[in-house]
Amino acid sequence: MEIRARTITFTLGQISTLGQPYAESILERAEEYDKSMQFNKRALKIAGIAVAAVVVILIALPLFININSFRPKIESELTSALGRPVTLGEMSFSLFSGNVGVKNVSIADDPAFSKSPFITMKSLEVGVEVMPLIFSKQLSITGIELEEPQITLLRASDGTWNFSSIGGANKNNPPDPAKSGGSQNLSIAKLEIKDGKLSVGKVNSTAKPQVYDKLNAEVSNFSLASQFPFGLTINLPGGGDAKLTGRAGPINPQDSAKTPFDAPMKVRGLDLAASGFVDPGSGIAGSVDLEGTLNSNGSQAKAVGTITCEKLKLSPKGSPSPKVVTVKYAIDEDLDRQVGTITQGDIAIGKSVARLTGGFQAQGETQVMNLKLSAPNMSVDELEALLPALGVMLPSGSKLNGGTLSADLAISGSLDNLVIAGPVRMSNTKLAGFDMGSKLGALPAFSGKASSNPDTTIQNASLNARIAPDVTRADAINVTMPSLGVVTGAGTISPNGALDFSMIADLQTNRSEARAERTGRGGDQGGVSFRIQGTTSNPSFVADVGSLAGNVAKGAIQRSVSEKTGDKTGGILPKRRPR
Incomplete structure (x- = not known):
């Protein structure tokens, strides 16, 4: 006979050698252990059944809810x-x-x-x-x-x-x-x-x-x-x-x-043309990164930050600029009246900075602008790369080098019909790759008077500009070129770049004489009239026959009057009445 408890096995012979009392103790412990094992098995079964029941209940509970x-x-x-x-x-x-x-x-x-x-x-x-x-x-x-x-x-x-x-x-x-x-x-x-x-x-x-x-x-x-x-x-x-x-x-x-809200904001790679923030007809395009803050108390909103523009285009006829433009801005807006004010608008092109200020107001579905742009002594070299973005095309193969440009411009109107107007001044620059002398020298009136030079040096230039969607106009043009003299006039540039300018060249070094000749006070030697036609990329210079004929007739009349009256001033002074 063998008794098995835990993993120990005893034979009857072994038990007898251990002694009767000790053998009985072992048997009792073995029986207790067997009973314990049976109880644990029953408990495990009950626990398993309970867990299964809980799982079933948990699975089924949603069916009852x-x-x-x-x-x-x-x-x-x-x-x-x-x-x-x-x-x-x-x-x-x-x-x-x-x-x-x-x-x-x-x-x-x-x-x-x-x-x-x-x-x-x-x-x-x-x-x-x-x-x-x-x-x-x-x-x-x-x-x-x-x-x-x-x-x-x-x-x-x-x-x-x-x-x-x-x-x-x-x-x-x-x-x-x-x-x-x-x-x-x-x-x-x-x-x-x-x-x-x-x-x-x-x-x-x-x-x-x-x-x-x-x-x-x-x-x-x-x-x-x-x-x-x-x-x-x-x-x-x-x-x-x-x-x-x-x-x-x-x-x-x-x-x-x-x-009300207060939120830092980051924008990367905003496509201006596709964003819906600007009118497609404005021609404005480019890629924009922005970092700033935007907050509102419900009635007043304020936006502050920096905008970085790449491949900027500001005209329907323009082309993307290779120059990066950075704008630091601060804008306050009255949400109830839909009126905004630009308190800071620093526009940086390289090291040159222009300042934009003013306000805007919502009218229907568009924004109406009333802004001022002050651009004092900006580098022409920095601005030259931005000209294509504005739709300004220089003569083919030419480039502006050196000098400064200043402008005080008013920007007004709706976003899709902006008008930009004001004086523009430029000094000490050069239109490299464009020979104004040879262009004018081809005209009989300038024969032998306009010296040829691969570049056209501009000592001073000024005009009053008006840029609008229908036409760009330049009035009171006054350009001083050492190799030629003083050129004045006015004209227009159509949206497709066609030129129509009437100009007068005073081939004099003395400005007072040139001014006198332009007003007809210099006898019959007045300035030489010509027209600029063609396109901005390929301008052509032609004689202004109508103006020449008019000047000749005017000179003949003045001479005739002076001969009859004895007026040596060319008929400018009134004739004295006899006493």
């Missing part, structure tokens, strides 16, 4: 909070994650803007507190996650947005505290938007809306009645991205667009 019964309440709460009808589709509940899934969500737009939805999404996840839901059937929201929402923003001609009325109130109908108290108490621990798409357009406009994708946002401790932190990233039309992080709130119950 009809989460869809909460749908009317959730729709009602959201409708009350947003002031917009909210529609929810089929709902599901996950006990392990504590999430409620909702399909086919739709939030209506303000009917004054559109009958289409303001937001749609295939699904969203709503985090809830499980225990209150199971035992008290109370729905406590801990978080909301929106998956791939489609959001449509529309702007009216008066400047209001379709999200301005979110919250259920407007300027004409203030919120009722008794009715809005529940919605004002709404709070969400975490609100997320993942991979959204944002469409921005204008009401009743045929223009294609601008579409921004990859919208991702996160809001913590969201409340309608208090400030909350937020972060947002989005891809921009035509490439590039933007990032905002900061704080916002409390939500303005009368106009959500006037909710």
